[in-house]
Amino acid sequence: MTTLSSIPVKKRAVVDSGHRFDAGRHWAASLTLGFGTRTDGDATITSMIKAHHFGPLRVQRPFYPEGRDGCCHVYLLHxxxxxxxxxxxxxxxxxxxxxxxxxxxxxxxxxxxxxxxSVAWTQHTHLKVADGATLEWLPQETLAFDGSRGEQTFIIELEDNAKCLGWEILGLGRPASVLPFVNGHLEQRFQVTRNGRPLWLERQSLDPSHRRFTGKWGQGGATVHATLWAIGLADPAEAVEALRAQLPANCRWAVTYRRGVLLVRYLGHERNEVWDLFQQARVILRPRLTGHEATVPRIWLT
Incomplete structure (x- = not known):
């Protein structure tokens, strides 16, 4: 009987299992979700009407902590x-x-x-929000170990009056274990459009060997990078002032508004600090965006 260990290393790349041990290794997983509405009496209920997966990407059942006619909460599982x-x-x-x-x-x-x-990984996220729909994208943080190599692509397509509130939090290295991010390369790409017209296009390259990584004119050695966005606010100027007045005052975050996109940026060293900051920002922004108070997903409390 032939076993994997008995196959010469140079031939292992073509074993029938599909697992490769060379630069051509590729393990894919995908998840496609769709949300729509249905009517139950006088209530309009958001339902998960599509859930297709391939590989190790799944969802738990939908939750309705805000009531049956409230926001549909879904947890992505990898x-x-x-x-x-x-x-x-x-x-x-x-x-x-x-x-x-x-x-x-x-x-x-x-x-x-x-x-x-040095084979890279890839992560692609594509969000499509129709006219009159709202999407909140609130994943917990991403932690990049030293030596990681890969590319994240994030695309949001909005129609006329679509609304979106979300964030991405990236921690570099494992400071608590004294294992900094000193090797590797990460690239992040963001693209937000409304009716096909670009609102926010951004590319960020994170390379510890580049002077920008430690230079004060660049990242300044920061180990936590984070961005929160809110799109579709009725009064963005008032929202910006509310954030500046109510969030903790320090030099590690800033808020801007351009071309319909409100952005809160964080550059520092504390995951807990930015997590608390963004939760506070959501408390301020969500009522202004959706008309509803910010409900904390139960999974964050476990």
Missing amino acids: PPGGLVSGDALSVDVTVAAGAHALLTTPSANKLYKADSN
């Missing part, structure tokens, strides 16, 4: 808990007119050290 060389994760979410969905995760996402061939 059982491996992180990305290794060759992983290719793809998440596609569509929210139909009138629906309101909130997506989050039960724990941090981990980006592990690349293998000996």
Whole structure:
């Protein structure tokens, strides 16, 4: 009987299992979700009408902590808990007119050290929000281990009066274990459009060997990078002033508003600090965006 251990290393790349041990390794997983509305008496209820998955990407059942006619909460599950060389994760979410969905995760996402061939991982997120729909994208943080290599692509397509509130939090290295991010390369790409017209296009390259990584004119050695966005506010100027007045005053965050997109940026060293900051910002922004108070997803309390 032939076993994997009996196959010469050079031939292991073509074993029938599909697992490769060279630079061509590729393990894909995808999740496609769709949200729509249905009527129950006088109530309009947001339902998860599509949930297709391939590989280790799943969802738990929808939750309605804000009432049956309130926002539909869904938890994205990735059982491996992180990305290794060759992983290719793809998440596609569509929210139909009138629906309101909130997506989050039960724990941090981990980006592990690349293998000996320096094979990269990829993570692609595509959110589509119809006219009159609302989407909240609130994952827990992503932690990049030293030596990780990969690319994150984030695309949001909005129709006329679509609304979106979300954040992305990235921690570099494991400071508590004295394991800084000194090798590897990460690239993040953000693209937000409304009716096909670009509102926010951004590319960020994180390379510890580049002077920008430690230079005061660049990242200044920061180990936590985070961005919160809110799109569709009725009075963005008032929201900006509320954030500046109510959030803790320090030099590690700033808020701007351009081309219909409100952005809160954080550059520092504390995951807990930015997590608390963004939760406070959501308390301020959500009523202004959706007309409803900010409800904390139950999974964050476990």
